[in-house]
Amino acid sequence: MNESALRxxxxxxxxxxxxxxxxxxxxxxxxxxxxxxxxxxxxxxxxGRLDPARLSKLDREGNLVSGDPPSKEAFLHRAVYAERTAANAIIHLHSTHAAAVSCMAGLDACDCIPPLTAYFVMKVGRLPLIPYHRPGDPALADAVRGLAARHRALLLANHGPVVSGADLDSTLYAAEELEETAKLFLLLRGAPTRPLDAAQIAELTAAFKLEP
Structure with a gap:
């Protein structure tokens, strides 16, 4: 897909x-x-109202080349791209259910949403929690760098998810799956659950050649 089509x-x-x-x-x-x-x-x-011609174009160092000024979270995208060479797209949202989970106390910081479904494992995988940083805080980039190489998605505490993928479509699907699984996680609070076990996850990983 050429640049015009990507826009x-x-x-x-x-x-x-x-x-x-x-x-x-x-x-x-x-x-x-x-x-x-x-x-x-x-x-x-x-x-919902983006103009293809006004999207920010940045060079590899994150300097604005053309278009409107970029999101103040440009450094976050740059940090993920630097760590994940296979990533060609990133979506960061404040989607309701994932953001709600990001505000919960007592989460497992290494895996803050359990593997409730096969599709969550296939599209998202393990989801670590990044400690809270104010929006635009450059220190967030350092926190992200420590985990982005090993994870397709991250959850920013009291903020929302960051999802990367090989292309924009697969990244979009993963972000949607994360949001739906966050919704399931919240709906199931207090109820006995049966997440996928290690053997089931290993079977999925082998069958679908899942990358970290």
Whole structure:
């Protein structure tokens, strides 16, 4: 897909997320890696009303090349791309159920949503919790670097999920699966649950050649 098509696709995905209530107001951001840098949604922009021509284009070092000023969380995307060479797209949301989980006390910081379904394991995998940082805090990049290489998705405490993938479509599907599993997790609070066990996860990993 060339850059022009990628710009259109980012806007289509943004509209889809916005229209389904997964990105409200000006929250959330989307990026896609290019050969010479990456595209990112601008700061204070609604994902439901993106203009392909005004998307921020940054070079590999994160400097703005063209378009509107980038999201203040551009450093977060850059940190993930630096650690995950196979990642070509990132979606960061404040989606309701995942954000709600991120505010809960007593989570397992290494795996904060249990493997309730096969599809969560296949699309998201283990989900670590990143300690709270204020929005735009550059120290968040260091926290992300420590985990991004080993995880496709991260949950930022009191904030929301960051999901990466090989392309924008697979990243979108993983972000949607994470949100739905967060909803299941909240619905099942207080009820006995039966997460997938280690053998079942290993079988999925082998059958679908899952990457960390």
């Amino acid at each position: 259109e696709h980012i806007c289509e995905c943004g509209r889809s997320l916005h229209d389904r209530g997964l990105a409200t107001g000006s929250s959330g951001n989307i990026s896609v890696r290019l050969a010479d840098g990456w595209l990112l949604t601008p700061t204070n922009a609604s994902l």
